Amino acid sequence: MASLTIDPSLLWYIARTKPRMGERALQALQAAQVVTYQPRTSEVVVRRGRRVIRRTAMLLRIVFIGVADADHLDEAKAAPGVADLVCYPVEDASTEGNIAGPVLKPARLDAEGLQQFVDVLARGEIVEPVGIKVGQSVVVREGPFASFPAVVEAILPNDRLRVAVSLFGRPSPVEMGMADVQML
Known part of the structure; x- marks a missing residue:
């Protein structure tokens, strides 16, 4: 699986969303031309007797954002x-006459480190999703x-998944979703 490519020319930060407003925040950020990345995980759940795949945020209320400059x-x-x-605290040395003390500065992420994080998540999602392994017997x-x-x-x-279904005594490859098979 090709993972997301983190643009090293952008400045990357971590934004927290308000409770129950994650989707609205993502839409507003994308409308403002802000590049966003929210790691998600997949799980198979049963709803009304049917197995469906639900994709949920891996880090609740956290979105990685890429911006061009301070105004952005x-x-x-x-x-x-x-x-x-x-944010993290730094000592304020901006102008004379201010009261000395720490101020909060947004924590900037290293683009290369964030790319490594994204790649590890992408590899981990394919290696062992929901406990199904290559060579395992399943029923469609x-x-x-x-x-x-x-x-x-x-x-x-x-x-x-690509599974080999036994048709007329010969294995035939078929591609299907994970929710369409049941482990034995």
Whole structure:
């Protein structure tokens, strides 16, 4: 799976969203031309008797944002749904006459380190999603091959599998979703 490519020309920060406003914040940031990345995980859940794949945020209320400059960062902070940026304290030495003390400065991320983080997450999502492994025997639950036995040949991106279904005594490769198979 090709993971997201982090643009090293952008300045990367961590934004926290307001409770229950994550999607609205993502839409507002994208409308402001801010590059966003929110790591997500997949899980198979049962809803109303059907198995479906649910993608949820891996880090709750956290979004990685890429901006061009300080003005673009101010625009991102003001977006609806964005609570604040992750900051760290530094000593204020801006002008004479100010009261000495620490001020909060947004924590800037290293683009190369963030790219390594994204790559590790992408590899981890494919290696062992929901406990299904290559070579494992499964039964097809839905579609034209329902109730046929199969063997997992490959785990593909976007929660897909390639399985070998036994048709007329010969294995035939078929691509399907993870929710369409049941482990034995």
